[in-house]
Ligand SMILES: Nc1ncnc2c1ncn2[C@@H]1O[C@H](COP(=O)(O)OP(=O)(O)O)[C@@H](O)[C@H]1O
């Protein structure tokens with residue numbers, strides 16, 4: 001089975017490293033980490049992920065800007081994005097099937113099982 | 125010495141004259157025909173007429189006092205009846221026309237044989253006394269008219285507590301006529317239902333120490349030595365409630381003892397009201413200020429809470445991922461390691477819940493409108509006001525139709541709406557009031573389309589309702605009739621806000637039949 005390619009864009013380095021470790025340990029995923037929002041688009045173009053986990057609150061370019069750039073580029077436009085952020089409440093997300101305003105969300109802190117379920121459901 | 129002197133044994137005309145002249149008294153004598161045969165020269169001092177101008181004239185023509193008919197008639201009557209008269213006071217004119225007061229006495233004179241031979245009389249100039257006396261009288265009149273015409277309500281009592289002055293302004297202010305209290309000691313009647321000392325009485329009795337007991341607001345006078353001051357509200361004084369300032373002061377006689385006390389009353393109701401309104405406005409301003417500060421604080425707490433939540437959740441996310449990693453990568457046989465990881469992961473969960481609680485508390489979590497059965501919210505709101513309901517022994521009647529659909533509400537916010545409405549109802553109800561909560565479905569919904577449905581909730585109390593003039597204002601922020609009991613006036617404006625946020629409608633039925641207020645809410649389903 002080909003591992004699913006996941007791009008994780010988040011400024012919290014420790015978080016991204018651990019998520020990468022945890023996901024790759026399962027053998028089902030290949031994870032690329034990007035800690036700078038501004039580099040999000042180019043990383044996506046290079047890596048060609050199956051889906052993107054995107055933080056919202058980041059110091060330079062925030063998640064909504066990155067999402068905008070991704071949607072405006074023909075090479076990245078169709079890559080599914082899940083916002084992985086602390087600004088939403090777990091209940092809000094769960095109650096709405098992970099969707100708020102047409103966007104998919106995951107609330108931090110998230111455990112591995114939830115994360116995997118979400119990635120799998122995003123990648124057809 | 126001449127014989128006749130010896131014969132009569134009294135003084136003769138010559139001696140008489142001399143005596144008259146040294147006495148300084150005007151003396152006159154007539155013959156039996158009533159003609160002056162002697163007038164002493166004082167007549168010129170007193171009346172400015174020379175004796176020779178009078179001598180030989182008849183008393184009928186000249187009676188010393190000029191043309192005053194009223195005296196002429198009575199004196200002429202006495203003279204023709206040959207009657208004596210004594211110290212008759214008359215008012216006359218000097219030759220120059222000026223006023224003179226005279227006291228006339230006269231005796232019929234008889235000769236040795238007892239034959240009437242004329243009148244002799246004296247005239248005393250009493251103009252000086254008279255003017256002093258009149259002066260005194262007019263002085264009293266003057267004082268009386270000063271008091272009477274003063275625009276300041278004034279009364280005066282004597283050392284025996286008898287009212288001697290009660291001026292027009294005092295009548296006006298107290299509604300008590302001078303005739304009711306003058307010469308009595310019933311002046312207290314104007315102010316009190318039962319007898320008690322007025323400030324003037326306290327002055328008379330010299331019991332200034334009683335002031336504190338009798339008058340809540342009182343002091344010594346700033347202006348008058350020995351004066352006392354008090355002020356206060358007097359209910360139904362002269363037809364209305366008034367705020368009166370009383371000032372009383374002692375009146376001393378020449379020896380320095382208190383012979384009377386004067387008391388003035390000033391009605392400062394209008395300025396007192398204005399002052400109280402100002403104080404109230406100032407207090408309200410303070411309350412608003414406090415509310416604004418509180419609102420600003422809550423806003424800060426909210427901002428702070430969401431900031432903290434975000435900052436804390438990120439490290440929590442790291443820890444959680446760390447746990448996940450470790451739990452898969454430590455040796456299976458090490459139970460201890462697993463236990464420690466269990467503790468850490470449990471602690472992360474707890475920290476996460478605390479953060480959520482903080483967000484809820486600052487109620488920053490946005491509106492979450494969901495279809496909810498209203499009964500549960502009603503019950504939890506009732507539970508929150510249970511204390512107040514029980515204290516007033518309010519009976520709660522819940523009348524929810526089975527066909528009432530669940531409504532689209534944010535549970536917390538709608539609970540806040542109900543708590544506010546319940547509290548308003550409880551506030552106006554007397555003991556054993558009845559709070560009716562009525563719910564039903566309505567075919568006429570909120571939207572335009574005919575078949576949209578709605579849930580209707582009515583809250584009814586049997587209080588006094590809302591006065592017409594307040595109906596427009598009750599939804600205004602800060603409008604309250606319970607300021608003194610700590611009302612903020614924010615309840616209904618919050619209620620309206622929340623209902624607006626729900627896209628619902630709220631309306632008010634005031635005093636229909638015997639009921640108080642019915643608040644009706646129409647909510648989307
Ligand atoms: N059920 C009611 N019956 C009579 N008056 C009411 C009722 N509800 C509200 N009011 C009037 O409306 C005013 C404003 O109410 P509200 O905005 O809740 O503020 P508060 O309760 O703090 O006064 C109240 O002070 C009261 O005069």
Ligand SMILES: [Mg+2]
Pocket residue numbers: 544547548615616
């Ligand atoms: Mg209220």
